[in-house]
Amino acid sequence: MTTQTESDLSSIVESASPKRHSKLRYVAIAVLLIAAVAGWYFWSQKSQTREVGPTYQTAPLSKGSISLTVTATGNLEPTNEVTVGSELSGTTEEVYVDTNDEVVKGQPLAKLDPTNLEQRIRSSKATVKSARARVVQAQATLKETEAALERMKELRQLSNGRLPSQAEYDSAVAAADRARADLEVAEAAVGEAEATVQINESDLSKMVIKSPIDGVVLTRAIEPGQTVAASFQAPELFVIAENLQNMKLLVTVAEADIGRLDKGQKAAFNVDAWPGRRYTAEVIKVAFGSTVTDNVVTYETELSVSNEDLSLRPGMTATADIQVASAENVFLVSNAALRFDPKAAAAAVAPKDKGSLMQNLQPMGRRFWDRDDMAGKGEDGPGQGLGRIWVLKDGQPQELQVKVGLTDGARTEVSSPDLQEGMPIILHLQQ
Known part of the structure; x- marks a missing residue:
């Protein structure tokens, strides 16, 4: 009985041995496959990192001039405009002048019968x-x-x-x-x-209507034989502008900008009639009274304009840039330099499969919480009046805190003891 039992055990062991060897072979093959995949992954990551390095677009730091302007639109008008009428009623016998005629004070303009x-x-x-x-x-x-x-x-x-x-x-x-x-x-x-x-x-x-000033006839509203009725109100027969070589530009300034304007500030403007030409002007009056149109509050501002060549005419629409602040010989950087962030730029151009093998094998939800730049952990932005730019040094971006000054929308004035002319300022990361 004992001999038979030992024989059975021996036969069972011999029959199980091939199965155990087969499982070991499968495990070894699986380990080799995993090692091969891991080796390929790390080799590809290293190769990609070696082949695609960060390239930054820079601009040399330079000095220049910058100005802050307020833009406003308005119309040109004569410095003095007089409407000439008639105190008497009657029939027009003669008209002596026409539009654009130059007249002197006391000169006859028209005569009633x-x-x-x-x-x-x-x-x-x-x-x-x-x-x-x-x-x-x-x-x-x-x-x-x-x-x-x-x-x-x-x-x-x-x-x-x-x-x-x-x-x-x-x-x-x-x-x-x-x-x-x-x-x-x-x-x-x-x-x-x-x-x-x-x-x-x-x-x-x-009965002889005369000019009250020296000037130019802008409009004429009377013809020979026309009846003039002055029973209740003096009719407007002529409009005369005094000395068109000096004019005024009346512009409307928004409520948000009016506090920056002051008498004596310089301005430049253009008109549609001469699109390639810029005219100069000077602020001579900033109104305290406001005008409300469709719930928008504006203030009228008067600028003096020189018109020696008489190229400007009353009523022309002009767009003026009023210089409210300026700086000379200061460091200027592109606004893109102040917006540049190395981490955000690197994240924008990084490959989507970048990370460890285990991270790539993990679900996306778990990987999100492992990020170093997740919301709430970033650095606080610069305070008001402060900013930061990045200087390319030895191929790497180096942060530099600066004080921000005037900006014209494209360039900004910056200042810092560490700034040097010609420094390579990073604008953005090239993809």
Whole structure:
């Protein structure tokens, strides 16, 4: 019985031995495959790192000038513009000037038909003569009544008051008073008639419309034969601009920019009529009063403009750049240099399969939490007025803290004791 049992065990062991050797072979093959894959992975990563190194685009640090400007749009206007009208109604007889004509102060511009007014003058002069005749008549009447009153006074003295009667004496006194009043009325009528003559003669001189200033005729709104009605409001017949060699530019400035503007600041502007030309101007007035249009608050600003060649015309639309701050001979860098971040740039151009073999085998969710640059762990940004740029030194970016100054949207003023002209400033990482 024992001999049979030992024989069975021996047969079982012999039958199991080939199976165990087969499993060992499979394990060895699997280990070799894993080692081969790992070796290939590390070789490819090393080769890729060796072949694709970081390349930075740089620009040499240089000095220059920079200015901060406020842009505003407005229209050109004459420094002094006068609207010429007529105080009188009438029919236009002649027009002596046209638009663009240069005129001097007192020069006739147009003439109204004076026929009716001349007739009124003749009539008023006749009224003066009639009033003067009534004055002479009143003087004679007064003289007569005063003489009669004197005789009654003498008679009263001679008769010891018995003659004339009191009623007759009072009547003589009243007659003298009435004659004296009639004379004053006649004299006043003469003055009124003479004043009417003067008014009519003054109106006659106004029938010729004259220029009140030296300047240029901008508009003309009257033609010969046209009726001018000045009953309620003086009609606008001419618009004259004074000295177009000096003009003003009225621009509207936004509420956010008005605090930067001040009298005396320089500006440059262009107009559509001369797109390749820049004109200079100077701020002469910044309004305190605001204008609200569609809930947008703006302030009117006046600039003086020289127009010696008369290339600018009233009403032209101009876009002005007002220089509110400037700096000379300062270090300037491209705004791209202030935005450059080596970590972000490297992450943007890094291969997607970069990392260890185990990291590549891990699920994406677990790998996310292993990142060094995850949100919340980055460095705080520079404070207000401070920034950082990166200098390429020995092939590697080196951080440099700088103080930020003026910017024009493309370049920014920077300052630091460590800055040197010609330093290679990194703009971005080339892919």
